[in-house]
Amino acid sequence: MMIFGIPIQAFMGQLLIGLINGSFYALLSLGLAVIFGLLRVINFAHGAQYMLGAFAALLLAMYGGVSYWIALVLAPVFVGLAAAVVERTMLSRLYKLDHLYGMLFTFGLALVIEGTFRYFFGASGKPYPAPSALTGATNLGFMVLPNYRAWVIVASLTVCLATWALIERTRLGAYLRAATENPTLVQAFGINVPLLLTLTYALGAGLAAFAGVLAAPVYQVSPLMGSNIIIVVFAVVVVGGMGSIMGAIVTGYLLGIAEGLTKVFYPEASNIVIFVIMAIVLILRPAGLFGKDV
Amino acid sequence: MAHATTPAAGPDAPAIAVHPQAGRIRAGILLALLALSLVAPMVVYPIFLMKLLCFALFAAAFNLLLGYTGLLSFGHAAFFGGSAYFTAHAAKVWGLTPEFAILTGVAGASLLGLVIGLIALRRQGIYFTMITLALAQMFYFFCLQARFTHGEDGIQSVPRGYLFGLIDLSHTATMYYFVLAVFLIGMIVIWRFVNSPFGMILKSIRENENRAISLGYSVTQYKLGAFVMSAALAGLAGGVKALVFQFATLTDVSWQMSGEVVLMTLLGGIGTLLGPAFGAGLVVTLQNYLATSNFPVTIITGMVFMVCVLVFRRGLAGEFYASRLGRRLGFNPEN
Numbered sequence: 001m002m003i004f005g006i007p008i009q010a011f012m013g014q015l016l017i018g019l020i021n022g023s024f025y026a027l028l029s030l031g032l033a034v035i036f037g038l039l040r041v042i043n044f045a046h047g048a049q050y051m052l053g054a055f056a057a058l059l060l061a062m063y064g065g066v067s068y069w070i071a072l073v074l075a076p077v078f079v080g081l082a083a084a085v086v087e088r089t090m091l092s093r094l095y096k097l098d099h100l101y102g103m104l105f106t107f108g109l110a111l112v113i114e115g116t117f118r119y120f121f122g123a124s125g126k127p128y129p130a131p132s133a134l135t136g137a138t139n140l141g142f143m144v145l146p147n148y149r150a151w152v153i154v155a156s157l158t159v160c161l162a163t164w165a166l167i168e169r170t171r172l173g174a175y176l177r178a179a180t181e182n183p184t185l186v187q188a189f190g191i192n193v194p195l196l197l198t199l200t201y202a203l204g205a206g207l208a209a210f211a212g213v214l215a216a217p218v219y220q221v222s223p224l225m226g227s228n229i230i231i232v233v234f235a236v237v238v239v240g241g242m243g244s245i246m247g248a249i250v251t252g253y254l255l256g257i258a259e260g261l262t263k264v265f266y267p268e269a270s271n272i273v274i275f276v277i278m279a280i281v282l283i284l285r286p287a288g289l290f291g292k293d294v
Numbered sequence: 295m296a297h298a299t300t301p302a303a304g305p306d307a308p309a310i311a312v313h314p315q316a317g318r319i320r321a322g323i324l325l326a327l328l329a330l331s332l333v334a335p336m337v338v339y340p341i342f343l344m345k346l347l348c349f350a351l352f353a354a355a356f357n358l359l360l361g362y363t364g365l366l367s368f369g370h371a372a373f374f375g376g377s378a379y380f381t382a383h384a385a386k387v388w389g390l391t392p393e394f395a396i397l398t399g400v401a402g403a404s405l406l407g408l409v410i411g412l413i414a415l416r417r418q419g420i421y422f423t424m425i426t427l428a429l430a431q432m433f434y435f436f437c438l439q440a441r442f443t444h445g446e447d448g449i450q451s452v453p454r455g456y457l458f459g460l461i462d463l464s465h466t467a468t469m470y471y472f473v474l475a476v477f478l479i480g481m482i483v484i485w486r487f488v489n490s491p492f493g494m495i496l497k498s499i500r501e502n503e504n505r506a507i508s509l510g511y512s513v514t515q516y517k518l519g520a521f522v523m524s525a526a527l528a529g530l531a532g533g534v535k536a537l538v539f540q541f542a543t544l545t546d547v548s549w550q551m552s553g554e555v556v557l558m559t560l561l562g563g564i565g566t567l568l569g570p571a572f573g574a575g576l577v578v579t580l581q582n583y584l585a586t587s588n589f590p591v592t593i594i595t596g597m598v599f600m601v602c603v604l605v606f607r608r609g610l611a612g613e614f615y616a617s618r619l620g621r622r623l624g625f626n627p628e629n
Binding site for chain 1: 416417432590593603
C-alpha cells in the first residue's frame with residue numbers, strides 16, 4: 001500500500017517518530033509556559049533538567065536497582081526539589097530585574113549542570129532499557145507499533161492534560177492564574193505568593209524530569225540530550241505563544257508531526273523545518289498561533 | 295532592558311568632583327593601552343593576542359545591540375562564524391585578497407543580520423532572544439549540511455594572502471599589526487556610532503521605547519539598523535579570525551559561541567565602550583589557561599555567568615566607573 005507515493009509502513013513509521021518527538025516537545029514547552037506564566041523567567045535550564053531526569057532514572061537503576069516505574073515518580077520529585085532550592089536561594093533574587101537576567105542565570109545553571117555530567121559521565125550516550133512490561137510490539141495491520149512508544153504517547157498526553165486541568169480547573173490553579181495577573185493583590189488576600197512561585201518552578205522542572213525519564217529508553221541517556229532539544233522547544237514556544245497552556249501542548253504535537261513528515265518527503269530539511277515554520281508564523285502572525293502578546 | 299545599564303553613578307552616590315585634569319588622564323590611559331598593544335607581541339604569544347583582539351571586537355559589536363539598544367541577541371555566533379566561513383571561502387576558493395575576502399564576510403554577515411533582524415524584530419523582549427537563538431541554530435544546521443562549509447571538517451588551510459596585493463600577511467608580526475589596525479578601526483566605528491544622533495536615538499529607545507515612538511521615531515527601523523550594524527561588526531571580527539587561524543569551523547556558529555559573547559559583555563560591563571573588550575580578554579585568557587587542564591571549561595563559564603547575574607551586573611568596567619577613582623576621573627559609559 002502506498003500513500004503519496006511512499007510505502008505506508010515508512011510513512012506511518014515517521015509519523016510515529018514525529019508523534020514521539022511531539023510528545024517531548026509538548027511536555028517541555030508546557031513546563032516552560034507554566035514557569036514563564038508566573039515567574040516571567042525563560043527557563044534555559046529546562047533542557048538540563050530534562051537530562052537530569054533521564055540521568056536520575058539511569059543512576060537509580062544502576063546503584064539502587066530502582067525500577068522504571070518508581071524512577072518515573074522519584075526522578076521528577078528529586079529534580080523538583082533541587083529546582084526549588086535553586087529558586088529559593090538564587091533565582092528569586094532576580095524577579096525584580098529585567099526578565100533577561102532570569103534567562104541568563106538559568107543559562108549559566110544549564111552550563112554548570114551539563115558540564116558536571118560531561119565531566120563525570122563523558123559525552124557518549126548510555127542505554128536505558130525499557131521496562132519489561134512494555135517491551136515487544138503490537139501489529140496494527142498497517143504497521144508494527146512498539147509498545148513502549150505507544151506508552152510514551154499515552155503518558156505524555158495524560159500528564160499534559162492533567163497539568164492543564166490543574167491550572168485551569170482547580171482552586172490552586174486559580175490562585176496561580178490570579179498571581180500571574182496581579183501578585184500584589186493575591187498576596188493581600190493572604191495567599192503565600194513566594195511559596196506559589198517556588199512550587200511553580202519545581203512543578204515545571206519536575207515536568208521536564210518526567211519527560212527525561214520517558215525519553216531515557218527511546219533516546220540514549222547523554223549529558224548533551226538537553227541542549228540538543230531545548231532550542232527546538234524554544235522555537236515551539238515562539239510558534240505557540242506562551243499565553244496559553246493548551247496552545248503550548250497542541251503546538252508541541254503539531255510541530256513534532258510536521259518534523260516527522262518532513263523526514264519522509266525531504267529528509268535534508270528535517271533538522272530545520274521547525275525553525276522554518278517559526279519564521280513563517282512570525283511573518284504571518286507575529287503573536288504566535290495562540291498568543292496574545294507580541 | 296532598562297536595568298541592564300545601571301547608571302555608573304546612581305543618584306544616591308555622593309557627588310565627587312571630577313579631577314580638573316580628568317580628560318588628559320583618560321587620554322593618557324588610552325595612549326598607554328595603545329602603546330601596550332603595540333609592544334605586546336614581543337612579550338606574549340602573538341596568535342593568542344590576535345584571538346583576543348578578534349573576540350574583543352566581537353564582544354564590542356555585540357554590546358552595540360545589548361548595551362546601547364537594549365536588545366539581547368542569542369544568535370550572534372551566526373554572524374561571527376558565518377562571516378568566518380564566507381571570508382575563508384572567498385580567500386581560498388575565489389582567491390580574493392584578504393581585504394576583499396573580509397569585506398565578503400562582512401557583507402554576508404550584514405545580509406544575514408538583515409534577514410534575521412527582520413524576522414526577530416517582529417517580537418519583543420524575551421521572545422526576540424529566543425527567535426535569534428532559533429534562527430542562529432537553523433543557520434548552524436545549514437552550515438553543517440551545505441557543501442561549501444565542508445561539514446564537520448570546516449574550511450581548512452585558508453591562505454592569509456597579500457594585503458592590497460602587496461603586504462605578505464603570512465608573517466605573524468605583520469598579521470598582528472593588521473589585526474590590531476582592524477580592531478582599532480572597528481572600535482572607532484563603534485565609538486562614532488554610539489555618539490552619533492543615530493546612537494542617541496537608540497539609547498532613547500533603550501530607556502523608554504514608548505516615548506521614542508511618541509516622538510515620531512520609527513523604532514523598529516532604528517533597531518533593525520543597530521542589528522545590522524552589530525552583525526556587520528561581528529562579521530568583521532569573525533572574518534579576521536578566520537584569516538588568523540586559517541580555518542573556519544562549526545564551533546564559531548554554535549550556540550555556545552553566542553553564549554560566550556553574552557558572557558564576555560556581561561563580565562566586562564554591559565553598555566560600556568571598553569568593558570566588553572576587557573571581558574573578552576578575561577574569558578579568552580581563562581579558556582586558554584583551562585585548556586591545558588582536564589577540568590571542563592563549561593562549568594567555570596556557567597558559574598561565572600551565575601555569579602555575574604546575581605551580584606556583578608555592572609561588570610568590570612561598570613564597577614570601575616562607579617568607583618571613587620572612576621568617577622574622579624570622569625569616566626562614563628560613552629567615552
